[in-house]
Amino acid sequence: MGASHGKLDQTEGDRLLVLEDEPFIALDVEGVFYRAGVADLHIATTCRQAEAWFRDTAPDVAIIDPRLNDGIDQELRGRPARPSSPPHPGDYRPNRHLIEQANVVPWGTRKPTTQECIMDQKMNSKVLYTAKTHVTGGREHGVARSSDGRLDVRLGVPGTARIGTNPxxxxxxxxxxxxxxxxxxxxxxxxxxxGGDVTIDAEVDLNLSDADGFSLTARLNVTIPGVERDIAQSLIDEAHQICPYSKATRGNIGVTTKLA
Incomplete structure (x- = not known):
């Protein structure tokens, strides 16, 4: 996939659907179109998510990975570009003008980038904020302070008499x-x-095994009030794709996200 130059010449209401289950590739595709000026962009990582989105709307442009973890998306590729459009079974016809401006081939294209290229883009991205801390004493009897003085905590091992938090x-x-x-x-x-504030009850385990030594596992139990469960679940799935902490841990530790 090549980078576009300038803004897309969009008409009001143009929508883009990206159906891709590999997070690095989905991130890269999303970045290309955001930089090109696409505001109404939806990322789906499973056929189930895409089907739920299709119940209410349809895209002008769809970039679809033909093989996903939960199946092959032949049915999705047969969807018309708009609900009012005549069907094109097996031949999805997107807004060619819109997609060509982003320098993207809609069907049969190779994966857009390698992971190394994407990491290179991230390294060259704009730094929004840098947290700076100074820690002494480690997790057993340490103290952690931030450079701006807003964080100043003592560290202690869980289950001991020392008062303090832990990593x-x-x-x-x-x-x-x-x-x-x-x-x-x-x-x-x-x-x-x-219907109210989102709440998250997180659990992070510190594990020890003979094979791997120390490791972490985590569970995020999320409550989203005021929306249907399928919508709430899609919000959790999408957040897990864009949250920097989720990106940093993906593939490294066992993570479970659950709708409470």
């Missing part, structure tokens, strides 16, 4: 806050109204 609690809190913000961005983009 697992800090990680759980940071991930939960970031994940909730990711849900908020998606809710705003989809123009949804929730």
């Amino acid at each position: 697992e609690q800090l990680f759980a809190a940071g991930w939960s806050a970031c994940f909730e913000s990711a849900i908020g961005l998606i809710v705003q983009k989809k123009h949804l109204t929730l």
